[in-house]
Amino acid sequence: MALPSVHDQGAAPGDHLGGLPPHARLLLAFARLRLTLDDIAGIRALADDPELSWGHFLEAAAWHKMLPLIGRHVDRHRLDRDTDAGKGFPYPWVFIGAYLANRSRNQALADEFGRVFAELGAAGIRFAVRKGFSLGEGTYHDPALRRIADLDVLLAREDAPAAHEVLTRLGYVQGKVADDGERIEPYSRDTQIFWRMNLSNQLPYRKPGGRPDITDFNVDICHDIFQRKSGVTADAAELLSRATPTVLCGTPAWVPEPVDRLLDLCSHLHKEATSLHFIEDRQDLQLSKFLDVALVAAATDPQTWKAFQERVAGLGSQAIVYYALHFTDMLFPGAVPVTVLDALRPDDLDYLDQYGSLDGQTSRWEQGFTERLFNSGRHTAGTVSNVPLR
Known part of the structure; x- marks a missing residue:
């Protein structure tokens, strides 16, 4: 059984927690093994928030040991590319590189x-x-x-x-x-x-x-x-x-x-x-x-x-x-x-x-x-x- 998508509950990541900063909400959105189309759309919307600090997001992702998982999502779902839904992630090589480096290290x-x-x-x-x-x-x-x-x-x-x-x-x-x-x-x-x-x-x-x-x-x-x-x-x-x-x-x-x-x-x-x-x-x-x-x-x-x-x-x-x-x-x-x-x-x-x-x-x-x-x-x-x- 996979974790339920937050969108199955009609809410965005972190809504039930209240008051989370944008980088924390984005990190929570990534915290699942498989992303649905709704999850991906939600991630793009969160990433387009003008108040999002990519520096805070990167620091939190590393601190919470989430970089490899985020890297695979960025690669698999082409989140580094611009679409009609919004601009692609900046510095995608940091996230994808973390996933590939972790693969080599864990091997x-x-x-x-x-x-x-x-x-x-x-x-x-x-x-x-x-x-x-x-x-x-x-x-x-x-x-x-x-x-x-x-x-x-x-x-x-x-x-x-x-x-x-x-x-x-x-x-x-x-x-x-x-x-x-x-x-x-x-x-x-x-x-x-x-x-x-x-x-x-x-x-x-x-x-x-x-x-x-x-x-x-x-x-x-x-x-x-x-x-x-x-x-x-x-x-x-x-x-x-x-x-x-x-x-x-x-x-x-x-x-x-x-x-x-x-x-x-x-x-x-x-x-x-x-x-x-x-x-x-x-x-x-x-x-x-x-x-x-x-x-x-x-x-x-x-x-x-x-x-x-x-x-x-x-x-x-x-x-x-x-x-x-x-x-x-x-x-x-x-x-x-x-x-x-x-x-x-x-x-x-x-x-x-x-x-x-x-x-x-x-x-x-x-x-x-x-x-x-x-x-x-x-x-x-x-x-x-x-x-x-x-």
């Missing part, structure tokens, strides 16, 4: 991560691929549409030592990219201890990328799709027992089964939207993450939704899941069934405007959701992440 990532899958499998290690290529190949049906930063894998804690041996043999080091961009420097002992005691992920494994478009290859191992301080747990070993075999990056692999996959996307979105580390890096609210959830949600059948609600209730993760689905529904009305939202809605919604709880520094946003979503200058009331990365 290099696929070649590398395919080798990682093969070596993990040969060592008898069960794993499941989260987000990234599982979405690019399985949901978007075009890996070039998503900018993939790293390889996220679910792995049982008891398999971590064996996976460490595999990744070390492949040239990976648990560390950060050195200032010269040519080496990976191991993390400090304090950083290693903090991550081991407080987070559900291993410290990232990296090795130099050796390409202008790939600073490093990054493998992120996760043992639980919820953070320790969330009070909710879904251990990787249990999720792997239900994982589905597939082929990704041309290599046999596994992905979480549909209920766990949607649960993982919701937990991931909530973590990054409310954690100080991601807020400081301006990676907390990105339209691309909400689009991921919306596309998977729109393709979820009633039976899977029922099983999803039961699993959420069993885990006690209603607040985390509702956060993700609520804001996804705001941006993409119709992607999440109303009955599901009603069933998962907590009695107290005050937490929807809070952040920093996972850091032990709960604060409240001064701006509303849609205002801060498109406001790159939003602030965080002076709170600072305590997650060490040195």
Whole structure:
């Protein structure tokens, strides 16, 4: 099932949100895999708005990781050309070039991560691929549409030592990219201890990328799709027992089964939207993450939704899941069934405007959701992440 067109609801993108600037409305109009003729006409009308700032649009498209998707739309629908409906997009090579460059970059990532899958499998290690290529190949049906930063894998804690041996043999080091961009420097002992005691992920494994478009290859191992301080747990070993075999990056692999996959996307979105580390890096609210959830949600059948609600209730993760689905529904009305939202809605919604709880520094946003979503200058009331990365 595809996302419903905004024109099916008799509205232009962002009308239901109120007060969005022209560049934000245009960005929302592009946020779908397929465009109808009405969608294209609406995009041309939005692009012809004399108050539209193309500079703001380009900055927002890059920040929200939407440039590759926009580039394909510009190319496929000839939006770079003048028509009777309006002038063509300026600087089309920026958008189309971003799509083509992302295709090349993601192919290099696929070649590398395919080798990682093969070596993990040969060592008898069960794993499941989260987000990234599982979405690019399985949901978007075009890996070039998503900018993939790293390889996220679910792995049982008891398999971590064996996976460490595999990744070390492949040239990976648990560390950060050195200032010269040519080496990976191991993390400090304090950083290693903090991550081991407080987070559900291993410290990232990296090795130099050796390409202008790939600073490093990054493998992120996760043992639980919820953070320790969330009070909710879904251990990787249990999720792997239900994982589905597939082929990704041309290599046999596994992905979480549909209920766990949607649960993982919701937990991931909530973590990054409310954690100080991601807020400081301006990676907390990105339209691309909400689009991921919306596309998977729109393709979820009633039976899977029922099983999803039961699993959420069993885990006690209603607040985390509702956060993700609520804001996804705001941006993409119709992607999440109303009955599901009603069933998962907590009695107290005050937490929807809070952040920093996972850091032990709960604060409240001064701006509303849609205002801060498109406001790159939003602030965080002076709170600072305590997650060490040195």
